[in-house]
Amino acid sequence: MFELDKVGKIYEMRNERVEAVIDVSLKVSEGDIFGIIGFSGAGKSSLIRLMNLLDRPTSGSVRLKGRDLTDMPSAELRATRQSIAMIFQHFNLINNKTVSANVSFPLEIARFPHAEREARVRECLSIVGLLDKLHAYPATLSGGQKQRVAIARAMANRPSVLLCDEPTSALDPHSSQEILDFLLKVNRELGVTIVIVTHQMSIVNEICNKVGVMEAGRLVETFSLANRAYQPVTDIGRLLTRHRDSSFNTQVESRRAYA
Structure with a gap:
């Protein structure tokens, strides 16, 4: 492969x-x-x-x-x-964007329709058990939660x-x-x-x-x-x-x- x-x-x-x-x-x-x-x-x-x-x-x-x-x-x-998705040691989240916006970011770049982006964000956050953090900001999350958001973001494009x-x-x-x-x-x-x-x-x-x-x-x-x-x-x-x-x-x- x-x-x-x-x-x-x-x-x-x-x-x-x-x-x-x-x-x-x-x-x-x-x-x-x-x-x-x-x-x-x-x-x-x-x-x-x-x-x-x-x-x-x-x-x-x-x-x-x-x-x-x-x-x-x-x-x-x-x-x-x-x-090909990638996650890093230090998460690389966008601090002034919500968890939802962070996960949605690669989908926006790829020009996915809004409704499809919202559905995919929820799906990916569900995979990592963070759907309840949809509107939270990275500063309020633990290190493990930040990395789980990074995984959700990496999975957004179905790599x-x-x-x-x-x-x-x-x-x-x-x-x-x-x-x-x-x-x-x-x-x-x-x-x-x-x-x-x-x-x-x-x-x-x-x-x-x-x-x-x-x-x-x-x-x-x-x-x-x-x-x-x-x-x-x-x-x-x-x-x-x-x-x-x-x-x-x-x-x-x-x-x-x-x-």
């Missing part, structure tokens, strides 16, 4: 040349919750911004359902981006892919768990493919079915968490696979059933 082929990104900073992403090839299948994990500075956030061309790759190609985003005319790329850049890093443990539950719900009930960037192994173990490990701008290994025969080559990979036991699988299945 989502394919990166030898993608690279170089930033020119004054007299410094920084290779943030180096020759990354990656395939994300439809229905995956694909985790990209690594330490700070590994290139994770740079990579996810290349996946929807918020940043344009210096080299390589990005394909969605076989279509090369890096070779699209601007108008076609804007239209295609509507199927096929949701990119998540450290979506729980700014939240307390209870709110983090709520967000993971809602991401599972979006994936399982709505069929949305999710790519989640994180430095937290607990998140990968909680909801991801596949994982890629990044180090110094390179994707050094990828594997399915269900593949018990796989022997990781990185320290992070080895730590992740230590949790692939029956109790872990039972926990994941119970959470998916709940979500």
